[in-house]
Amino acid sequence: MNRKVSDNSIEIKNVTKIFDQDFVAVDNVSLSITRGDFFSLLGPSGCGKTTLLRIIAGLEDPSEGLVYLNGRIINNIPSHKREVNTVFQNYALFPHLTVFENIAFSLRLRKEKESTVRKRVMEMIELTKLTGQENKKPAQLSGGQKQRVAIGRALINQPSVLLLDEPLAALDAKLRQHMLLELDTIHDEVGITFIYVTHDQSEAMSISDHLAVMNHGKIIQYGTPPEVYESPVNTFVANFIGETNFFTGNVSNVNKEYIELDTDRFGEILCYKDLEVEKGQNVKVSLRPEKIKITKKAPKEYANQKLNIFEGVVEDTIYLGNQTKYTVRINNSYIKVFKQHIRYLLDEDIIEWKDRVYIWWFADDSYILNEGVQ
Amino acid sequence: MSQKNKTGFFISLPGIIWLTLLFLIPTLIIVVYSFLTPGIYGGATLPLSFESYTTMLSNPGFWLLLWKTTYISVIATLITLLLALPISYYIATSKNKNFLLMLIIIPFWTNFLVRVFGWMVVLGRNGLVSWLLNFMRITENPESFMYKPSTVILVIVYMYLPYMILPIYSSIEKFDFSLLEAAMDLGSTKLKALWKVMLPSIKGGIIAGIILVLIPALGSYAIPELVGGKDGAMLGNLIARQLTVARNWPSSSAISMIFLLISALGLLIYLRITNIQYKRQKAYEDYISSNGENI
Numbered sequence: 001m002n003r004k005v006s007d008n009s010i011e012i013k014n015v016t017k018i019f020d021q022d023f024v025a026v027d028n029v030s031l032s033i034t035r036g037d038f039f040s041l042l043g044p045s046g047c048g049k050t051t052l053l054r055i056i057a058g059l060e061d062p063s064e065g066l067v068y069l070n071g072r073i074i075n076n077i078p079s080h081k082r083e084v085n086t087v088f089q090n091y092a093l094f095p096h097l098t099v100f101e102n103i104a105f106s107l108r109l110r111k112e113k114e115s116t117v118r119k120r121v122m123e124m125i126e127l128t129k130l131t132g133q134e135n136k137k138p139a140q141l142s143g144g145q146k147q148r149v150a151i152g153r154a155l156i157n158q159p160s161v162l163l164l165d166e167p168l169a170a171l172d173a174k175l176r177q178h179m180l181l182e183l184d185t186i187h188d189e190v191g192i193t194f195i196y197v198t199h200d201q202s203e204a205m206s207i208s209d210h211l212a213v214m215n216h217g218k219i220i221q222y223g224t225p226p227e228v229y230e231s232p233v234n235t236f237v238a239n240f241i242g243e244t245n246f247f248t249g250n251v252s253n254v255n256k257e258y259i260e261l262d263t264d265r266f267g268e269i270l271c272y273k274d275l276e277v278e279k280g281q282n283v284k285v286s287l288r289p290e291k292i293k294i295t296k297k298a299p300k301e302y303a304n305q306k307l308n309i310f311e312g313v314v315e316d317t318i319y320l321g322n323q324t325k326y327t328v329r330i331n332n333s334y335i336k337v338f339k340q341h342i343r344y345l346l347d348e349d350i351i352e353w354k355d356r357v358y359i360w361w362f363a364d365d366s367y368i369l370n371e372g373v374q
Numbered sequence: 375m376s377q378k379n380k381t382g383f384f385i386s387l388p389g390i391i392w393l394t395l396l397f398l399i400p401t402l403i404i405v406v407y408s409f410l411t412p413g414i415y416g417g418a419t420l421p422l423s424f425e426s427y428t429t430m431l432s433n434p435g436f437w438l439l440l441w442k443t444t445y446i447s448v449i450a451t452l453i454t455l456l457l458a459l460p461i462s463y464y465i466a467t468s469k470n471k472n473f474l475l476m477l478i479i480i481p482f483w484t485n486f487l488v489r490v491f492g493w494m495v496v497l498g499r500n501g502l503v504s505w506l507l508n509f510m511r512i513t514e515n516p517e518s519f520m521y522k523p524s525t526v527i528l529v530i531v532y533m534y535l536p537y538m539i540l541p542i543y544s545s546i547e548k549f550d551f552s553l554l555e556a557a558m559d560l561g562s563t564k565l566k567a568l569w570k571v572m573l574p575s576i577k578g579g580i581i582a583g584i585i586l587v588l589i590p591a592l593g594s595y596a597i598p599e600l601v602g603g604k605d606g607a608m609l610g611n612l613i614a615r616q617l618t619v620a621r622n623w624p625s626s627s628a629i630s631m632i633f634l635l636i637s638a639l640g641l642l643i644y645l646r647i648t649n650i651q652y653k654r655q656k657a658y659e660d661y662i663s664s665n666g667e668n669i
Contacts, residue, residue: 059555080561092556096574106560109570157561 008068009035009161009193010056015065017051017217025051026062027217033195033210038187040196040204043214044240049197050089052214053163056195057086070160085154086163090170091146093138093153099145100125100134103152120156127186128152143171147179151186161193168203180207201241205229213237229288231274234371238286245292245335247271247285247366254279258306258363261285265333269308270363277368284369289336291365294326296349299360306363310335314355326351328359335359401634408627416621426628436612436629440636443608446523446598447591450530451538454587455580457531458538462579463568465539466546475543478536486533490600493529494520497601521603529597534590538583545579546572592637609633 010033017026026048033039041049054060056067058079067074074082085106093102101108103124107117125131128148138146147167154162167183168176184207187194198204204211205225212222213236221233232238235246249263259277261269271285293299299309315334316327326337337359339351351357408426410418430436465474481489496502499518508514519525549572557567573580595610602608609629616626 057559059559078558079555080558080563084559086556086559088552088556090550090552092550092552094553094556094571094574096577105557106562109561109566153556153560 007035008032009037009070010195011068011071012052012056013066013068015052015055015062015067017048017055017060018063024217026055028065029214029217029219031212031219031222033193035193036191038184038194038196038207038209040198040208040211041214042198042201042204042211042240045199047214048217049199049214050165053086053165053195053197056161057084057163058082059086083157083160084163085157085159085161086165087147087150087154087167089165089167091138091150093146093149095138098135098137099130099141099149102138102149103156105153106157124152124156127155127189129182144175144179147171148182151183155186155190159192161195162190164194164196166198167196168198168200176203183207205241213240215240231367232286232369234369235284235286238369243289243336243338245287245289247287248282249285251277251279251281251283259283259368266310266330266335269366270306271366271368272364273368275368275370284371285366286369287361287366289325290323290338290340292335292337292359292361294328294337294339294351294357294359296351296355296357298358302362307360308363309358309360311356311358314351314353314357317351317353324351326357328357330359404627404630407623408631410624412622412624416623418623418627426622426624427632430625430628430632439607439609439612440633442523443592443594443610446526446530446606446608447588447594450527450534450591451584451588453527453531454535454538455584457535458542458583459580461535462539462543462546465543466549467551471547478539482536487596487600489533490529490597493525493532493601497525520601521606523602523606526594526598526602526606526608529601530591530594533597534587537586537590541582541586542576542579545576549575589637592633 010031012029012031015026015029016024018024029048029052041052043049051060055062058074058077062075069083094105097105100121104117104121107120112120125134128151130145130148130152133141133145133149138149141149150167151162164183168179171179180203183194183196196204196208208225210222210224211228213220213228215236221228221237228237229241232241232244238244238246247261247263247266247269249261249269251259252262252268253260254273254277257273259271259273261271261283263269269285275283277283299307310330312328312330312335314326315329318325321341323338323340326339328335328337344350407418409422409424411421411423411425413419465471465478468474494501497519498504499520501519503519553571553575554564554567557571558564562570593610594608595614598606598608598611599614602611613626613629616622616629
């Protein structure tokens with residue numbers, strides 16, 4: 001295999017950014033992003049994800065650490081010379097220029113021939129589905145169109161990495177879904193690395209090849225969306241990506257595959273042993289609400305399957321069409337249960353407020369959090 | 375008149391009355407005076423005549439003074455603009471905005487004439503500049519920097535700089551600085567980003583500043599009177615001299631009118647040019663769009 005440059009398009013080594021001498025925005029972050037990846041940096045606002053993106057763009061200098069692009073250190077390369085372009089959060093379109101001239105901006109800076117400019121800009125306008133809008137000023141465009149101009153303007157330089165800073169934050173929910181799909185299509189077409197910063201876990205989950213969850217300037221977890229969702233490393237990740245139920249308790253019994261957990265809220269529960277734990281340890285377990293079944297009748301015995309079964313009362317229902325979110329009270333504790341409606345009116349139990357129900361889940365569906373082991 | 379127009383009319387009524395009483399009517403009085411004959415002891419009497427205009431327009435000295443007035447004002451305005459751009463940028467991006475703005479405004483609290491006299495003290499034969507040059511043995515004899523067109527330019531720049539800074543500052547303050555980052559991200563240097571992105575965005579402030587400085591500069595009277603001397607005299611001084619020394623009211627009115635017309639003509643030409651630029655831009659855009667469909 002002929003491998004001249006590294007397979008990583010962006011590599012970040014021990015990057016730290018300190019503002020005003022004492023505010024640590026990015027804290028010793030190391031990260032490798034594969035060429036052609038759709039990579040998301042996910043985290044709550046103020047977690048340092050935008051700062052990290054700006055460091056890659058060259059709009060911010062790291063206080064410490066190295067940034068590599070295609071295997072070369074780019075710390076000393078100013079932003080206007082980096083093969084990296086950015087789609088800014090508020091689009092930052094030039095208000096005095098038309099859509100055409102906004103997209104042509106970087107070609108004009110390089111003094112490209114008029115015919116080249118026209119050809120390339122028109123190609124980009126087609127890719128971003130802006131045909132017919134060329135002569136409009138940004139103020140005349142809708143949010144989605146502005147978004148497309150910003151993407152076209154950033155892509156026309158054929159950068160090796162495209163950075164997107166919360167690009168969909170200003171759009172309404174429906175349009176966001178639509179633009180997300182379009183971004184995915186554009187990513188497939190141009191084939192370059194996309195680094196996507198967002199605080200919206202559903203966006204990041206649905207579009208990314210890989211994602212990194214950040215908090216307080218640190219990367220908490222790196223992985224594919226299913227990895228991060230199904231096996232969150234700690235409470236923060238479990239809570240940030242989707243909703244979850246936590247159980248804390250003392251390990252009262254351990255065998256080859258399962259542990260018994262003595263919880264103060266729910267009594268004994270059976271959990272799959274993802275981690276090596278010992279009897280007597282305190283652990284925290286996460287259980288996604290959609291993994292819990294909810295029925296009016298007691299479940300039949302499942303051969304060879306370890307079940308946890310509880311009886312409770314429905315205290316709250318939120319009907320969402322495709323699913324209902326229930327809050328079920330067991331003794332004096334509450335547990336979240338999401339039920340997908342597949343044949344809702346045909347052969348499902350209709351469960352209503354104050355109904356007595358059984359909730360049950362397979363022991364394999366819970367997950368022991370790494371941080372919980374003590 | 376629609377309801378909305380009616381409300382607008384009543385709200386602007388005080389302003390309309392003010393402008394009519396104190397601006398429009400006096401201007402019309404000047405127009406009338408300019409067509410009268412000078413009275414023996416000042417003032418103006420009938421019969422109507424064009425004499426004030428013809429004497430002025432046929433006098434080469436008048437044209438020279440008009441040229442000098444325009445020249446001094448335009449140069450002074452350009453210098454103010456060049457000074458104001460970096461200053462406004464600095465203030466708008468500074469953490470001590472309010473303090474710096476206060477420093478710009480404080481000189482307004484001192485009387486205009488006092489400030490001009492201040493410059494006389496600084497620039498005169500035994501003034502600070504002359505003394506310093508002497509002290510450092512750069513010049514032999516005490517020298518005066520007064521009574522030159524450049525002195526007038528210097529003092530006009532000093533006096534009107536705040537009027538240029540304030541509107542430009544306010545448009546820079548509203549400017550979205552992420553646009554500069556976007557330009558740099560797209561391959562532009564900082565300087566080019568300022569030129570290609572910021573300058574067009576703050577055009578409104580610059581035009582307002584130019585108007586706020588150029589118009590009063592053209593009508594300068596006190597500054598050239600005090601520091602201009604014979605060489606640095608401007609039209610304002612001629613108008614005043616015609617009115618007070620020569621007691622020729624129609625003549626000074628005629629000069630005012632000629633000057634007003636020339637300024638108005640300048641403004642019209644300016645509007646025309648910007649309009650042409652707009653049309654050219656539009657034609658270019660149409661060209662691009664029609665070509666775009668062929669590609």
